[in-house]
Every structure is written in structure tokens, then in C-alpha cells.
Amino acid sequence: MVAADxxxxxxxxxxxxxxxxxxxxxxxxxxxxxxxxAKWLGPDHAGIEDVxxxxxxxxxxxxxxxxxxxxxxxxxxxxxxxxxxxxHRRAMSRRALQEAFARESVVGLxxxxxxxxxxxxxxxxxxxxxxxxxxxxxxKLRLVVTLKDLEGYSYAEVSRILQCKVGxxxxxxxxxxxxxxxxxxxxxxxxxx
Amino acid sequence: xxxxxxxxxxxxxGAESVEPMPPALRQHGDTCVDxxxxxxxxAAWRRLFAAVPQASLTHSLWPGVRARLAAxxxxxxxxxxxxxxxxxxxxxxxxxxxLSLAGVGxxxxxxxxxxxxxxxxxxxxxxxAELAFLSQDxxxxxxxxxxxxxx
Numbered sequence: 001m002v003a004a005d006x007x008x009x010x011x012x013x014x015x016x017x018x019x020x021x022x023x024x025x026x027x028x029x030x031x032x033x034x035x036x037x038a039k040w041l042g043p044d045h046a047g048i049e050d051v052x053x054x055x056x057x058x059x060x061x062x063x064x065x066x067x068x069x070x071x072x073x074x075x076x077x078x079x080x081x082x083x084x085x086x087x088h089r090r091a092m093s094r095r096a097l098q099e100a101f102a103r104e105s106v107v108g109l110x111x112x113x114x115x116x117x118x119x120x121x122x123x124x125x126x127x128x129x130x131x132x133x134x135x136x137x138x139x140k141l142r143l144v145v146t147l148k149d150l151e152g153y154s155y156a157e158v159s160r161i162l163q164c165k166v167g168x169x170x171x172x173x174x175x176x177x178x179x180x181x182x183x184x185x186x187x188x189x190x191x192x193x
Numbered sequence: 194x195x196x197x198x199x200x201x202x203x204x205x206x207g208a209e210s211v212e213p214m215p216p217a218l219r220q221h222g223d224t225c226v227d228x229x230x231x232x233x234x235x236a237a238w239r240r241l242f243a244a245v246p247q248a249s250l251t252h253s254l255w256p257g258v259r260a261r262l263a264a265x266x267x268x269x270x271x272x273x274x275x276x277x278x279x280x281x282x283x284x285x286x287x288x289x290x291x292l293s294l295a296g297v298g299x300x301x302x303x304x305x306x307x308x309x310x311x312x313x314x315x316x317x318x319x320x321x322a323e324l325a326f327l328s329q330d331x332x333x334x335x336x337x338x339x340x341x342x343x344x
Contacts, residue, residue, distance in 0.1 A: 019259060019262060022262075023255045023258075023259065025343065026255045026258050027253060027255055028255075028256060030253065030254045030255070031249070031250050032251055034249075034250040034254070035247065035248060035249070035250075038247075038248030039248075043246040043247070043248045044270060049250075049254065049257075052258045053252060053254050053258050053261060054261075056254065056258045057258060057261045059267060060258075060262055061265065084304060111241075118224075124244070124246075126241065126244040127244035127245045127246050128246065130241055130242060130244060130245050131245050132244075135226065149238060149239075149242045150242055150245060152203050152207060154205045154207065155201075155204055156205065176273065177238070184241075188241070191237070191241070192233070192234035192235075192236060192237035192238055193234065
């Protein structure tokens with residue numbers, strides 16, 4: 001594990017061409033980035049590992065542009081989110097993507113409700129529906145929910161990652177939760193008001 | 194302390210390592226009804242999001258990343274080698290070209306040799322130079338006209 005103080009030293013060594021030093025950074029952040037990619041693409045997506053590896057390759061080739069204004073973790077997360085969004089864009093157009101998410105969401109929610117015939121009470125079904133509902137959000141809202149609620153970042157950290165004001169993050173977060181509440185209300189009991 | 198400060202602290206506490214909650218904030222959290230219901234709502238959201246399936250990495254990605262970096266670097270290295278080899282050829286060639294151009298420039302530079310005067314043409318074009326013609330050596334004039342030293 002790399003101590004925070006040592007991180008800059010590893011980055012400098014990696015920047016100077018020491019690949020093994022970069023390996024230390026990969027080992028440190030791979031779990032976090034893998035988890036984030038999986039949450040964006042979906043846990044069953046076949047390309048999670050491939051995309052995660054690509055994030056680290058992109059980060060390495062762009063290491064010269066890392067100025068240290070934000071933490072390495074923040075910078076890496078930004079690259080990962082951009083890569084995840086590219087992955088979807090590559091697969092389909094934005095409109096088709098939104099339609100697919102919406103369709104998948106509705107079908108998923110309805111089928112889950114029909115299967116259970118009662119308000120959802122199993123965490124697995126709830127989790128699947130929450131994932132579908134989050135995936136159906138517009139990108140701006142989805143980014144905030146993914147980072148804040150699924151990954152547990154603070155508003156300040158989300159603001160640094162997305163490079164926007166904390167107030168903007170809070171506003172988008174509130175809108176996202178309102179949409180999620182409307183989407184999930186018929187199927188999930190005990191939603192917060 | 195107000196609700197905003199309490200909620201900011203709570204938000205950061207969930208994500209970052211922060212100092213223990215200041216007593217004033219703790220007291221606010223214990224007494225403010227709005228903040229208590231806010232906390233309950235946040236806890237409910239957390240439970241909901243905690244149910245989302247988690248993917249976990251079971252092995253290191255570094256070998257795969259290293260292989261990709263090597264594959265990525267290889268064409269760059271060969272391109273670099275090719276550029277170096279090209280440079281080794283181009284630099285002497287350019288140097289030779291520059292020297293040649295400089296030489297040509299030197300040879301065709303300011304002409305120190307007086308241009309022989311075609312006197313006949315000169316006279317036609319410049320009748321006012323007649324006196325200069327008359328003062329020239331006759332042998333020189335004959336040589337210029339006939340191209341021979343003796344007529």
C-alpha cells in the first residue's frame with residue numbers, strides 16, 4: 001500500500017518511465033476504479049475488466065498532464081468516468097442509449113414487481129432495480145448519484161471530480177433523488193421522503 | 194451551529210476522514226428535529242444504495258495493464274528508431290546542401306572581375322561615351338572586335 005506522502009514520488013517515477021512504479025499505483029487504485037466501472041456499466045457487463053485496464057493505460061499515457069491540482073485519485077476517477085461514458089457512446093447514440101435505459105428500466109422494474117407480486121423485500125431485487133433506475137437517469141444526474149450515493153464521495157469530492165461547483169452538485173443530486181424516488185416508489189417500500 | 198454546518202460535517206464524515214464531531218455540532222444533531230429527520234432519510238437512501246450489486250476484483254490488473262503499455266509503447270519505440278535513423282541520413286544531407294548553396298552563393302557573389310565591354314553596342318547605346326572609346330588602346334579594341342591579338 002502506498003502512503004499518501006509517497007504517492008507523489010511514485011507518480012514522478014512513473015512519469016520518468018518507471019513502469020513498475022506505476023504498477024504500485026495501479027495496485028492501489030484498481031479495486032476502486034473497477035468498482036466504479038462496474039457500477040456504471042452494470043455488474044454483468046462483460047467488459048468491466050477491459051475498460052478498467054484501459055483507464056490505467058490512458059492514465060499512464062496522460063501522466064504528463066497530471067499537474068497535481070487535484071489528487072491522483074480524483075484525476076483517475078475523472079478518466080474512468082470519461083472512459084465509461086465513451087464505452088456507451090461507442091455502443092450506441094445518446095438518444096438510443098436513453099431509450100434503451102428507459103426501456104430496460106421499465107421492463108426491469110415491471111418484471112421484478114410481477115415476479116414478486118408484492119413490494120420488493122429482497123435486497124438483490126431492490127439492488128437490481130436501483131441500478132436500473134440510476135442507469136436510466138440523464139448523464140449529469142447519473143454521474144452525481146454514482147459518485148455520491150454509490151461510491152460514497154462527499155459533495156466536495158464530487159465537485160472536484162466533475163469540476164463544477166458544490167452548489168451545482170447538490171442541485172443535481174436533489175433532482176436525481178427526486179427522479180429516483182418517482183421511478184422506484186411503486187416497487188420499493190420505505191423510500192425516504 | 195446551524196443545520197448547514199451539521200449536514201456538511203455529516204456529508205464529509207461519510208466520505209473522508211475527519212476530526213471527531215465538535216460538541217456543538219453533536220448538540221445540534223441531538224436537538225434539531227429537521228436534522229434528525231434528514232439523518233433518517235439519508236440512512237434510508239444509504240440502505241437502498243447498499244443493495245446495488247457490488248463487483249469485486251479478485252486478481253491484480255497490473256499484468257494486463259503492463260502488457261498493454263508494452264504493446265502501446267512498442268510502435269512508439271520503433272517510430273522513434275526510424276526517426277533517429279532518418280535523422281542520421283538527413284542531417285549530413287542537409288549540411289551538404291547548405292554548404293553547396295553557400296558555395297554557389299560565394300562564387301556568384303559580388304563580381305570582382307570587370308565585365309568586358311562590348312564597345313560597339315556600348316557606343317550605340319551610349320553615344321556620349323564616344324570620347325572614352327577614342328582614348329582606348331587600338332590593339333585592345335581590335336582584340337575585342339576580332340577576338341584575336343593580331344588582325
